[in-house]
Amino acid sequence: MDSFSYTQQQLHAENLPVGELAQRYGTPLYIYSRQAIETQFQAYLDGLGKHPGLICFAVKANSNIGVLSCLAKQGAGFDIVSVGELERVIAAGGEPSKVVFSGVAKKAFEMRRALEVGIHCFNVESAAELERLNDVAGEMGKVAPISLRVNPDVDAKTHPYISTGLKENKFGVDYRLAKAFYQRAAQMGNVKIIGMDCHIGSQLLEPQPFADALERLLSLIAELKAEGIVLQHIDMGGGIGVKYEAADQEPDVASYIADLVAHLEGTGLSLVLEPGRSIVANAGIMVTEVEYLKDNGEHHFAIVDAGMNDLIRPSLYQAWMDIVPVDAASQGKNAQWDIVGPVCESTCFLGKGRNLNIAQGDLLAVKSAGAYSFVMASNYNTRTRPAELMVDGDKVTVVRQRESLADLWAGESTID
Ligand SMILES: Cc1ncc(COP(=O)(O)O)c(C=O)c1O
Numbered sequence: 553m554d555s556f557s558y559t560q561q562q563l564h565a566e567n568l569p570v571g572e573l574a575q576r577y578g579t580p581l582y583i584y585s586r587q588a589i590e591t592q593f594q595a596y597l598d599g600l601g602k603h604p605g606l607i608c609f610a611v612k613a614n615s616n617i618g619v620l621s622c623l624a625k626q627g628a629g630f631d632i633v634s635v636g637e638l639e640r641v642i643a644a645g646g647e648p649s650k651v652v653f654s655g656v657a658k659k660a661f662e663m664r665r666a667l668e669v670g671i672h673c674f675n676v677e678s679a680a681e682l683e684r685l686n687d688v689a690g691e692m693g694k695v696a697p698i699s700l701r702v703n704p705d706v707d708a709k710t711h712p713y714i715s716t717g718l719k720e721n722k723f724g725v726d727y728r729l730a731k732a733f734y735q736r737a738a739q740m741g742n743v744k745i746i747g748m749d750c751h752i753g754s755q756l757l758e759p760q761p762f763a764d765a766l767e768r769l770l771s772l773i774a775e776l777k778a779e780g781i782v783l784q785h786i787d788m789g790g791g792i793g794v795k796y797e798a799a800d801q802e803p804d805v806a807s808y809i810a811d812l813v814a815h816l817e818g819t820g821l822s823l824v825l826e827p828g829r830s831i832v833a834n835a836g837i838m839v840t841e842v843e844y845l846k847d848n849g850e851h852h853f854a855i856v857d858a859g860m861n862d863l864i865r866p867s868l869y870q871a872w873m874d875i876v877p878v879d880a881a882s883q884g885k886n887a888q889w890d891i892v893g894p895v896c897e898s899t900c901f902l903g904k905g906r907n908l909n910i911a912q913g914d915l916l917a918v919k920s921a922g923a924y925s926f927v928m929a930s931n932y933n934t935r936t937r938p939a940e941l942m943v944d945g946d947k948v949t950v951v952r953q954r955e956s957l958a959d960l961w962a963g964e965s966t967i968d
């Protein structure tokens with residue numbers, strides 16, 4: 553069920569008219585649906601069934617603590633890539649014992665904090681990181697639970713900027729070197745081997761790359777077992793894609809996970825997953841107001857109040873995101889509109905050549921904006937970042953206030 557749909561031609565977020573929310577809270581504005589987040593998370597649990605496992609939401613996709621607290625209440629674990637994300641999880645009521653820590657550049661102080669609160673596992677991404685972790689844990693008199701992030705060298709068939717499992721990518725350790733890594737770890741006094749992980753890329757719409765990666769990891773795990781190194785879990789990362797365009801075939805999460813689980817029967821391995829986008833992308837929209845219309849005879853520009861600083865995906869990855877009217881009865885001009893923002897860059901656009909009826913003052917909603925959207929917002933051009941709302945039925949919570957201008961230069965100083 554779509555949590556953002558039209559009733560009497562007015563776009564609603566669950567039971568609330570988006571136009572009224574925009575009037576009350578201003579634009580640009582992010583709106584999330586609690587129901588949509590919970591439904592997607594539940595699909596992962598359904599796929600897992602009775603198989604032991606942990607669904608760790610990738611905090612980088614949407615780190616608002618309102619969103620994290622909603623998932624923590626559902627029993628989610630969390631995949632983090634910085635101590636900042638760890639503190640957010642704790643602030644949101646998440647359990648540190650359900651946290652996995654990914655990332656190629658973990659600093660010693662970040663390792664210390666993670667060991668102090670007792671996270672589930674460090675997803676180690678290099679031999680040098682393993683040495684540092686063993687030292688840090690040793691200084692604290694602790695043993696760090698670890699998994700090696702294996703780079704299986706498979707083509708995820710996604711946008712090159714969000715592909716992570718190829719030899720040319722900086723992530724993880726080449727699968728051909730994985731055995732030596734585990735042999736070294738097995739000799740260390742302050743790490744404990746518990747798993748193996750991978751993450752081959754994001755916005756994957758085909759199952760084959762996952763299957764190829766799984767096969768590589770399972771054969772490595774079997775080789776290690778033969779040497780007496782027995783793992784407890786396999787972590788297949790995140791990466792399941794969502795429907796942005798009508799032509800996108802969105803994988804069915806529950807059956808995809810159930811297939812994975814079927815491959816694990818009899819291995820004694822529990823399953824960890826790190827989904828981000830597939831849980832939150834379609835649970836969010838960004839609302840923007842049309843400030844001006846401009847026509848040069850060839851191009852029709854609808855200049856809106858949200859720019860690449862608020863939502864950078866179209867500019868950065870040429871990502872196509874659906875743009876719909878908030879009032880479907882708008883009597884505006886029908887044209888192929890370029891929806892462009894206020895930032896002084898030619899790449900500041902939300903969509904190009906969109907067939908819409910638009911009048912000055914109309915509200916537009918960018919769909920699928922729950923993942924990698926607000927989190928990638930910046931203050932470029934000294935623009936305050938938008939407010940974020942969470943809708944639950946007919947209740948709304950401001951889960952992040954709109955920034956004030958004074959927030960933007962707090963911490964800066966003039967010189968004498
Ligand atoms: C290590 C790791 N895990 C999980 C994710 C989440 O990926 P996605 O949002 O595609 O599910 C990412 C981001 O691509 C990642 O780098």
Ligand SMILES: N[C@@H](CCCC[NH3+])C(=O)O
Nearest residue numbers: 612714754755865923924
């Ligand atoms: N930021 C990317 C996804 C990055 C995935 C992180 N490893 C996007 O918007 O599609």
